[in-house]
Amino acid sequence: xxxxxxxxxxxxxxxxxxxxxxxxxxxxxxxxxxxxxxxxxxxxxxxxxxxxxxxxxxxxxxxxxxxxxxxxxxxxxxxxxxxxxxxxxxxxxxxxxxxxxxxxxxxxxxxxxxxxxxxxxxxxxxxxxxxxxxxxxxxxxxxxxxxxxxxxxxxxxxxxxxxxxxxxxxxxxxxxxxxxxxxxxxxxxxxxxxxxxxxxxxxxxxxxxxxxxxxxxxxxxxxxxxxxxxxxxxxxxxxxxxxxxxxxxxxxxxxxxxxxxxxxxxxxxxxxxxxxxxxxxxxxxxxxxxxxxxxxxxxxxxxxxxxxxxxxxxxxxxxxxxxxxxxxxxxxxxxxxxxxxxxxxxxxxxxxxxxxxxxxxxxxxxxxxxxxxxxxxxxxxxxxxxxxxxxxxxxxxxxxxxxxxxxxxxxxxxxxxxxxxxxxx
Numbered sequence: 001x002x003x004x005x006x007x008x009x010x011x012x013x014x015x016x017x018x019x020x021x022x023x024x025x026x027x028x029x030x031x032x033x034x035x036x037x038x039x040x041x042x043x044x045x046x047x048x049x050x051x052x053x054x055x056x057x058x059x060x061x062x063x064x065x066x067x068x069x070x071x072x073x074x075x076x077x078x079x080x081x082x083x084x085x086x087x088x089x090x091x092x093x094x095x096x097x098x099x100x101x102x103x104x105x106x107x108x109x110x111x112x113x114x115x116x117x118x119x120x121x122x123x124x125x126x127x128x129x130x131x132x133x134x135x136x137x138x139x140x141x142x143x144x145x146x147x148x149x150x151x152x153x154x155x156x157x158x159x160x161x162x163x164x165x166x167x168x169x170x171x172x173x174x175x176x177x178x179x180x181x182x183x184x185x186x187x188x189x190x191x192x193x194x195x196x197x198x199x200x201x202x203x204x205x206x207x208x209x210x211x212x213x214x215x216x217x218x219x220x221x222x223x224x225x226x227x228x229x230x231x232x233x234x235x236x237x238x239x240x241x242x243x244x245x246x247x248x249x250x251x252x253x254x255x256x257x258x259x260x261x262x263x264x265x266x267x268x269x270x271x272x273x274x275x276x277x278x279x280x281x282x283x284x285x286x287x288x289x290x291x292x293x294x295x296x297x298x299x300x301x302x303x304x305x306x307x308x309x310x311x312x313x314x315x316x317x318x319x320x321x322x323x324x325x326x327x328x329x330x331x332x333x334x335x336x337x338x339x340x341x342x343x344x345x346x347x348x349x350x351x352x353x354x355x356x357x358x359x360x361x362x363x364x365x366x367x368x369x370x371x372x373x374x375x376x377x378x379x380x381x382x383x384x385x386x387x388x389x390x391x392x393x394x395x396x397x398x399x400x401x402x403x404x405x406x407x408x409x410x411x412x413x414x415x416x417x418x419x420x421x422x423x424x425x
Contacts, residue, residue: 017305020301020304021337023297023301024297024301024302024337024341025337025340025341025344026341027293027294027297027298028297028337028338028341028342028398028402029341029342029344029345030290030294030345031290031292031293031294031345031398032294032345032349032391032394032395032398033346033348033349033352034290034291034349035287035288035290035291035349035394036345036346036349036350036352036353036386036394037349038283038286038290039283039386039390040349040352040385040386041384042279042280042283043383043384043385043386044356044381044382044384044385045279045381046276046279046280047384048382049272053269054134056133056134056265057131057134057225057265058265058266059099059226059227059229059265059266060132060133060223060224060225060264060265061223061224061225061226061263061264061265062221062222062223062262062263063221063222063223063224063242063260063261063262063263064220064222064261065080065081065082065083065221065259065260066081066259066260066261067080067259068081068252068256068258068259069256069258069259070252070253070255071253072247072251072252072253073251075251079252081250081252081259081260082218082219082220083103083220083222084217084218084249085217085218087222087246087249088101088219088222091222091224094245095238095241095242095245097226097227097228097229097238098225098226098227099224099226099227100128100132100224100225101126101222101223101224101225102125102126102127102128102129102132102206102222102223102224103124103126103206103219103221103222103223104123104124104125104129104206104219104220104221104223105206105209105210105219105220105221106121106123106201106221107121107122107123107124107209107213108120108121108122109121109122109181110180110181111178111179112167112178112179113167113168113176113178113179116166116167116168116169118162118163118166120160120163120199120200120202121199121201121202122180122201122202122203122204122209123201123202123209124203124204124205124206124210124213125145125203125204126145126150126206127144127145127150128224129145129203129223130144130145131225132223132224132225135158135191135203136191136192137189137190137191137192138192141174141189141191141192142158142174142188142189142190143158143188143189144158144189144191144203145203145204145205145206149205149207150205150207151207153205153207153208153211154186154205154208155184155185155186155204155208156186156187156188156204157178157186157187157188157202157203157204158189158203158204159173159187159189159190160191160193160196160200160202161190161191161193161200162193162196162197162200163200163202165196173187174187174188174189180204181212183212191203206219226266229266230266232267232270235267239262239264240254243257243259243260243262246259246260291394291397291398294398295398295401295402295405298334298337298338298398298402298405299405302330302334302402302405302406302409302410303405303409305330305333306330306406306409306410306412307409309330313326317414323414323415326410327407327410327414330406330407330409330410331406331407331410333406334403334406334407335402335403335406337402338399338401338402338403339395339399339402342395342398342399345395346392346394346395349386349391350385350386350388350391353384353385353386354385356384357384357385360381360382360383360384
C-alpha cells in the first residue's frame with residue numbers, strides 16, 4: 001500500500017536523479033502539449049471554414065434555367081427554358097425529400113425614401129426562403145414575407161441593415177413606405193446581416209415580383225433543401241431524377257445538362273468535410289506520434305532506473321521486503337512522474353490555445369467596434385481550442401503508459417533472487 005514513507009523514498013530517488021527525472025517528465029509534458037496544440041490548430045481551421053457556411057443550409061440545392069444544347073424530338077437547340085408556376089406547385093409532391101422550397105426572381109432597382117436613395121438588388125421570394133438561407137429577424141425588427149403577402153400580392157418589403165441605415169438613418173423604418181421603381185412598398189422587417197453588406201438584397205413577395213418583373217408568368221430559379229439525402233450517391237440519383245422530371249415537363253433531352261443548371265451545397269459540404277476529416281486524421285497521427293515518443297522515453301528511463309536499482313531490490317528482498325511492495329514502489333514513482341508532468345503539459349497546452357482564442361476574440365471585438373459591428377465575411381481560423389475530455393483522456397493515456405513502462409521491467413527485476421540481485425553490478 002502506498003503511504004507517506006513510500007512517497008518520501010520516491011522523492012529521495014527523484015532528488016538524486018534530477019536530470020533523469022526532468023528529461024523523463026519533459027518528454028511526457030512535451031507529448032501532451034504538442035498533441036493539444038496540434039488538435040487546437042486543427043479545430044481552429046475546421047471552425048474557421050465552417051464559420052463561412054453559417055448562413056447557408058448544408059443541404060441546399062439551387063436550380064436555374066438556361067438554354068438547350070441538344071435537339072429533342074424535332075425541337076431545335078438553343079431554346080430558352082423557363083420554370084412555370086405548375087412546376088413549383090407539383091415539386092414537393094413529385095419529390096418528397098424536398099423539405100423547404102422557394103422560387104426566386106432577382107432584379108436590380110432603386111429604393112427611395114424622401115431625399116435618400118439606395119440602388120441594390122431586390123428578390124421576390126416565398127416564405128421558405130428565410131429557412132433555406134437563414135434569414136433571421138429579431139422580434140423588434142419586424143417579420144419576413146408570409147403566405148398572406150403572397151396570396152394577396154401585398155406590396156411589402158424586408159430591408160437589409162445597410163439599406164435601412166442608408167435610407168432612414170436613425171429613424172425606425174418599420175411601417176414606413178419606400179419607393180421601389182414606380183411603386184410604394186411598406187417596410188415590414190429588417191433582417192440581420194452581421195457584415196452590413198452593400199450587396200445584401202431586399203425581399204418582396206414572389207407574387208408581386210412576378211407581376212413587376214416577369215409579366216406575371218414564370219421564374220428563373222428555384223432553391224430548396226433536401227432531407228434524407230446524405231450521401232454522394234443519393235445526391236446524384238436525386239439530380240438525375242430531377243433533370244428527367246424537368247425534361248419531361250419542358251421538352252428537352254434529359255442528358256442535356258446545360259438546359260438547367262444545378263448547384264448542390266451538400267456535395268460541396270461533403271467534399272469540404274472529407275478534406276477537414278483528412279486534416280484532423282493527419283494531425284492525430286502526428287500528435288499520437290509525439291505522444292508515443294514521450295511514452296517510449298518514459299519506458300527507456302524506467303528500464304534504466306530498474307536496472308540501476310536491481311541490487312537495491314535484492315537487498316530489500318534479503319531483509320524481508322515482499323516483491324509486491326518493491327513492484328508498487330516502482331509503479332508509484334512512474335505514476336508520480338507521468339501524472340505531474342502530464343498534467344503540466346496539459347495545462348500548458350490548454351492555456352496556450354485558450355490564450356490564442358482570447359487574443360483572436362479581442363482582436364475581432366476591436367475590429368467590430370472600429371468598423372461599426374461589422375463581422376468579417378470570411379474566416380480561415382477560429383476558436384482554436386480543444387475539448388477538455390480529449391485533453392484529460394490523453395493525459396490519462398500517458399499515465400497508464402507510465403504504469404506499464406514501470407511495471408514490466410520491475411516485475412522482471414523482482415523475480416530475480418536476492419543473491420543474484422546483490423551479485424549484479
